[in-house]
Amino acid sequence: MSEKINCGHCxxxxxxxxxxxxxxxxxxxxSEETVLGFxxxxxxxxxxxxxxETVKVEIKGRRTHAR
Amino acid sequence: MATxxxxxQIGEPALINKGIEKAITAAAKANPRILAILEDMxxxxxxxxxxxxxxxxxxxGIAEQNGAVVAGALASEGFIPIINxxxxxxxxxxxxxxxxxxxxxxxxxKFIGREGAWGEVGVSHNTIEGLASSRTLPNLVILNxxxxxxxxxxxEAMLQYIGPVLLRQESSPTPLRIFRDDYPFDIGKAYTVKxxxxxxxxxxxxxxxxxxxxxxxxxxxxxxxxxxNMCTIKPxxxxxxxxxxxxxxxxxxxxxxxxxxxxxxxxASVLAENYPVPMVKVGVEDEFSQSGLITPERDELMxxxxxxxxxxxxxxxxxxxxxxxxxRV
Numbered sequence: 001m002s003e004k005i006n007c008g009h010c011x012x013x014x015x016x017x018x019x020x021x022x023x024x025x026x027x028x029x030x031s032e033e034t035v036l037g038f039x040x041x042x043x044x045x046x047x048x049x050x051x052x053e054t055v056k057v058e059i060k061g062r063r064t065h066a067r
Numbered sequence: 068m069a070t071x072x073x074x075x076q077i078g079e080p081a082l083i084n085k086g087i088e089k090a091i092t093a094a095a096k097a098n099p100r101i102l103a104i105l106e107d108m109x110x111x112x113x114x115x116x117x118x119x120x121x122x123x124x125x126x127x128g129i130a131e132q133n134g135a136v137v138a139g140a141l142a143s144e145g146f147i148p149i150i151n152x153x154x155x156x157x158x159x160x161x162x163x164x165x166x167x168x169x170x171x172x173x174x175x176x177k178f179i180g181r182e183g184a185w186g187e188v189g190v191s192h193n194t195i196e197g198l199a200s201s202r203t204l205p206n207l208v209i210l211n212x213x214x215x216x217x218x219x220x221x222x223e224a225m226l227q228y229i230g231p232v233l234l235r236q237e238s239s240p241t242p243l244r245i246f247r248d249d250y251p252f253d254i255g256k257a258y259t260v261k262x263x264x265x266x267x268x269x270x271x272x273x274x275x276x277x278x279x280x281x282x283x284x285x286x287x288x289x290x291x292x293x294x295x296n297m298c299t300i301k302p303x304x305x306x307x308x309x310x311x312x313x314x315x316x317x318x319x320x321x322x323x324x325x326x327x328x329x330x331x332x333x334x335a336s337v338l339a340e341n342y343p344v345p346m347v348k349v350g351v352e353d354e355f356s357q358s359g360l361i362t363p364e365r366d367e368l369m370x371x372x373x374x375x376x377x378x379x380x381x382x383x384x385x386x387x388x389x390x391x392x393x394x395r396v
Contacts (some may be wrong), residue, residue: 001157002205004255004302013254015230016302017206028173028206038229045227 001061005035008055009048014039019059032057069282071261074226074251077279078244083212084236086219087179088112091149094226095120101226102149106157107136111179111222131156135164135176147226154180154197154235162200166200169231170206175301176231183238183273183323184351185304185368189358193238195351199231199328202301208254209300209358213234213275214245228254235300239273239323240366243280245296255299257307261292266317266383266390269308271297271330274321274349274374281376285383292383300330308337317390319347319382323374326350343371345389347382 001019006012009022015035020027029035043050071077088111095101095116103110103124110116116124125141127134131152138148140143157178158165168174180201186193201209210225210232213217218236240315250258259274261282270278278294285292295311297304312318318338320331331348338344351372359368369375 002302006255011256013208013228016208016255017230024323028171035229043302 004058010046013044039057041043080241081215081217081244086215087222090219102148104148104154114147131161132164134166135161135256138176139168149177151179154182155194173206178233181236186238190340193356195324208232211272237272257304258296260294264291267293267311267315269295273308277376281379284380312342317386322350347386371374
């Protein structure tokens with residue numbers, strides 16, 4: 001599973017990689033909020049405020065019987 | 068006469084490393100956390116670095132595995148290390164260290180990796196497998212700019228993005244200047260250079276120059292061919308690929324690297340799962356790169372590997388023929 005987070009204002013890609021919640025143990029990044037925090041909760045390009053309400057989160061992967 | 072989209076202004080050939088150098092030097096001036104990791108190689112803007120901020124340059128020698136671990140450790144402390152080298156070395160030779168010490172923890176390390184089928188340094192250094200093998204690595208964003216303008220914008224975007232990024236700097240003939248300065252570069256977004264109806268060329272890196280050189284040849288053949296520039300190799304712009312397939316029903320991919328696992332295979336995978344259409348992959352076949360004669364009169368390597376504009380014309384003809392055969396079935 002992969003995950004992409006884009007700024008909802010200007011579309012800038014803020015994160016691409018493993019689905020954040022996917023690792024069973026020892027997550028490299030605890031949550032989407034952590035990613036937004038890396039940027040100081042403001043998009044470096046458009047300066048728009050970043051929160052879970054203002055970003056587009058896209059998770060891709062094959063459907064399985066468990067999910 | 069071909070009509071290009073609004074941000075295109077075809078100019079003279081210009082070296083893409085100038086664009087990378089400009090962006091990285093400007094970013095390093097503004098951000099003291101940006102560091103140069105050297106592996107017995109040069110670095111974009113090295114004269115400025117050595118005279119202005121030599122304390123931010125770390126020479127790891129011809130020990131790329133060590134360079135990767137040093138970079139990962141520095142990134143874990145909030146620095147932004149940039150490792151410049153041949154791609155076979157900074158990612159290829161250090162593949163396991165890059166995976167274990169940078170990507171698993173998604174540390175903010177940037178790679179500038181030189182690679183391509185063209186040049187005079189032969190099979191050892193003109194490698195063609197790095198883009199494809201790097202695509203297998205989770206958490207790594209991969210950019211492969213087509214001209215000097217896109218190279219500058221891609222390098223800027225790489226440093227603005229927080230996470231590991233590989234910027235591939237191609238070993239190729241000097242590409243044309245293609246984009247205007249107001250070209251809206253976005254990581255993860257393809258750009259339609261030219262519309263068309265019969266087939267779409269999805270090109271990355273230097274091959275966009277050959278696609279543009281092929282435009283007049285297409286017109287002479289009565290072919291109306293769209294051209295899409297795919298700078299971001301990971302994550303691929305799946306929407307753009309599917310839209311191109313819907314519109315023209317025939318896709319030719321063009322890359323200066325192996326066709327095994329590269330752009331072509333990425334595009335094929337998207338199409339096979341979403342909107343299958345006939346495809347032809349232009350790139351280096353399943354073989355190693357090699358040295359060749361390059362003179363103003365003749366480019367033996369472009370000819371040998373079939374990467375020239377004329378080869379794209381043959382590929383488009385074959386792809387359109389496949390499309391026509393399917394229509395008749």
